[in-house]
Amino acid sequence: xxxxxxxxxxxxxxxxxxxxxxxxxxxxxxxxxxxxxxxxxxxxxxxxxxxxxxxxxxxxxxxxxxxxxxxxxxxxxxxxxxxxxxxxxxxxxxxxxxxxxxxxxxxxxxxxxxxxxxxxxxxxxxxxxxxxxxxxxxxxxxxxxxxxxxxxxxxxxxxxxxxxxxxxxxxxxxxxxxxxxxxxxxxxxxxxxxxxxxxxxxxxxxxxxxxxxxxxxxxxxxxxxxxxxxxxxxxxxxxxxxxxxxxxxxxxxxxxxxxxxxxxxxxxxxxxxxxxxxx
Ligand code: DHB
Ligand code: FE
Numbered sequence: 001x002x003x004x005x006x007x008x009x010x011x012x013x014x015x016x017x018x019x020x021x022x023x024x025x026x027x028x029x030x031x032x033x034x035x036x037x038x039x040x041x042x043x044x045x046x047x048x049x050x051x052x053x054x055x056x057x058x059x060x061x062x063x064x065x066x067x068x069x070x071x072x073x074x075x076x077x078x079x080x081x082x083x084x085x086x087x088x089x090x091x092x093x094x095x096x097x098x099x100x101x102x103x104x105x106x107x108x109x110x111x112x113x114x115x116x117x118x119x120x121x122x123x124x125x126x127x128x129x130x131x132x133x134x135x136x137x138x139x140x141x142x143x144x145x146x147x148x149x150x151x152x153x154x155x156x157x158x159x160x161x162x163x164x165x166x167x168x169x170x171x172x173x174x175x176x177x178x179x180x181x182x183x184x185x186x187x188x189x190x191x192x193x194x195x196x197x198x199x200x201x202x203x204x205x206x207x208x209x210x211x212x213x214x215x216x217x218x219x220x221x222x223x224x225x226x227x228x229x230x231x232x233x234x235x236x237x238x239x240x241x242x243x244x245x246x247x248x249x250x251x252x253x254x255x256x257x258x259x260x261x262x263x264x265x266x267x268x269x270x271x272x273x274x275x276x277x278x279x
Contacts, residue, residue, distance in 0.1 A: 002099075002176040004277055005046045006257070007250045008039060008133065009186035009214070009243040011270040012055070012125040014085035020131055021088045036260035037132055039274055046276075048183035050096050051133075051142045052103075052169065053126055054245040055187040056151040059083050060123040067153040068115035070165060072107070073146040074100035078120055080127045090127045096143035099176065103145060106172030112165055114147075122146055125239075129187045142183065149245060151188070151238050159229065160222040162241040166248020173249070186246025188239025190261075191232075192268035201234040202269045208261065210240060211273055215256055218247040236268075243273070253278040 016033075019025065025034040060083040062068060078093040107114050126146055134141055147169070150156055157165070166184075173182055190207040193199055210233075213220045221244060229238045258274040 002173040002178065002180050002182045004170065004173055004250060005048055005181045005183055006277060007184045007186065007246050007254070007275040008129070009246055009271070009273045010129045010132065011189055011265065011268055011272070012128045012187045013265045013268045013270065014087055014124045014128070015266045016128050017085070017087040017124055017131065020135070033262050033265055033270055036262055037272060038258055039133060042257055042274060043133055046183070047181065048142055049180040050099060050145065051130070051183045051185050052145045052147065052249065053129070053185040053187060054147050054149060054166070054242045055125040056239055056242060057148045058123050058125060059152060061117070061121045061148070064153055067150050068148070069150050069157045070112060071115040071117050071148040072100060072104050073117050073120040074104060075118055075120055078122045078126070078144065078146060081121045081123070083123050085124060087124060090131055091140065093122065093126070093130065093140055093144045096145055099178070099180070100145050102176055103169060103172050106175070107168055110168040110171070112168055120146060125187045129185055147245070149241055151241060154226070156226045156238060156241065158226065159224050159241060159244050162245040163218065163222045163248040166245035170249040170251070184246045184249045186242040188242035189233070189237060190240065190269040190271040191234050191237040193234030194236055194267055196235065198234065200267055202263055203232055203234070204263060204269065206232045207269050207271060210243070211259060211261065211271060214243060214247050214273060215254060215275065218244065250275060251277050251279050
């Protein structure tokens with residue numbers, strides 16, 4: 001049985017990749033953000049073997065012509081590429097095809113007919129949380145399973161559906177026949193809007209409410225429609241769906257290890273929440 005050790009939910013602003021590439025962590029703009037990213041001691045203690053990463057592709061691996069609601073990587077490795085932000089590419093991420101196929105089989109049995117990707121480029125939304133969790137440029141210490149959720153081409157899967165997808169992943173991990181420690185990652189949000197008349201929109205009150213509810217009452221957040229999420233969190237704030245899917249994969253009983261909220265990084269309210277399995 002896989003052991004779900006914890007959840008890390010985080011924003012994934014591309015500019016963070018530039019700051020890392022240029023070593024700007026102590027720069028006055030960046031310092032509060034990087035100082036708030038105090039997760040490394042916890043990761044060293046927990047030592048996950050695999051990260052299952054819920055993230056949203058931004059037009060790199062999927063585009064408007066073909067857009068799966070849910071896609072699961074099943075590759076030996078995942079190459080990072082830049083879909084237009086001018087970011088340096090991170091090292092390839094090791095895959096875990098055996099776990100990927102177990103998740104895909106279990107999801108199909110649970111009536112989630114996901115797109116399977118035996119080749120998959122991963123964008124900043126996948127790479128930046130990894131680089132924040134394991135800085136320094138050494139070999140990635142975990143294998144990975146990317147799970148991409150459409151936030152680009154409406155209609156998007158609903159908050160309730162994303163939470164259920166996460167629950168199905170959690171149940172699949174419970175019956176996995178290998179004794180591996182799994183970290184669940186949710187990459188996206190919090191409130192932000194990149195274009196249109198509301199560009200720069202941030203909703204601190206809503207974000208903090210979501211961060212609070214996500215811990216002990218995540219189902220409360222599944223009542224929002226995506227239209228409501230766009231209104232409350234901005235058109236890109238729907239990336240909250242990643243946090244919901246990731247929380248669905250965790251056991252119901254959790255405790256908060258760390259949380260941080262910083263406005264703004266680029267156009268985004270940068271949120272970070274680390275939960276551990278209380279069982
Ligand atoms: C920004 C935030 C994102 O989530 C993203 O995918 C791209 C850009 C930003 O705030 O600049
Ligand atoms: Fe994004």
